Amino acid sequence: DSGVTQTPKHLITATGQRVTLRCSPRSGDLSVYWYQQSLDQGLQFLIQYYNGEERAKGNILERFSAQQFPDLHSELNLSSLELGDSALYFCASSRGLAGRYEQYFGPGTRLTVT
């Protein structure tokens, strides 16, 4: 158990819908990362927050957004869903900003868009 929790574990929804994925980092971790993992794209970095502020952006679509709240939990919002958005979405947390801090991953949310 990494200490990072993600809900829900599975999500099935229809095209055009909007969903929210939730992540709670390990106790004491200030940095949260979101990743998308699919068979054809591999593990793609989406976005990172540190202590409530956005700090790095990767291959995140405009239809996707995220935020980190004062209690440090984070939410990833996916809207106007398309079939291609079906994937595993992982949240990870780390102690700080620098590259020396390893990331701890949650169990993931499996999103299926039908």
Place this chain on the structure above:
Amino acid sequence: AQSVTQLGSHVSVSEGALVLLRCNYSSSVPPYLFWYVQYPNQGLQLLLKYTSAATLVKGINGFEAEFKKSETSFHLTKPSAHMSDAAEYFCAVPASNTGNQFYFGTGTSLTVIP
């Protein structure tokens, strides 16, 4: 920017045989390198971390990796494969400029043949 390349998307070894999973980093020497393992239907778990304090790094489950500057490599090895080692393995490096973003390799799927 930093990047890593994993040679061999699929590796098969017999139980008890040597495991060698390859990872090469881009030309500039990274201060940190990581190996992660992902078991089926789970999130990524840290195997080991290179910090430049030692070129040979020991990790969990009997794995180790050696940093070789002359070969720009950080290959993962285990002397004797167990069935439980069957998983996906990812090499990762922090982005060189900010360190906030991690670049993950495309992964190597390890199959252990009984």
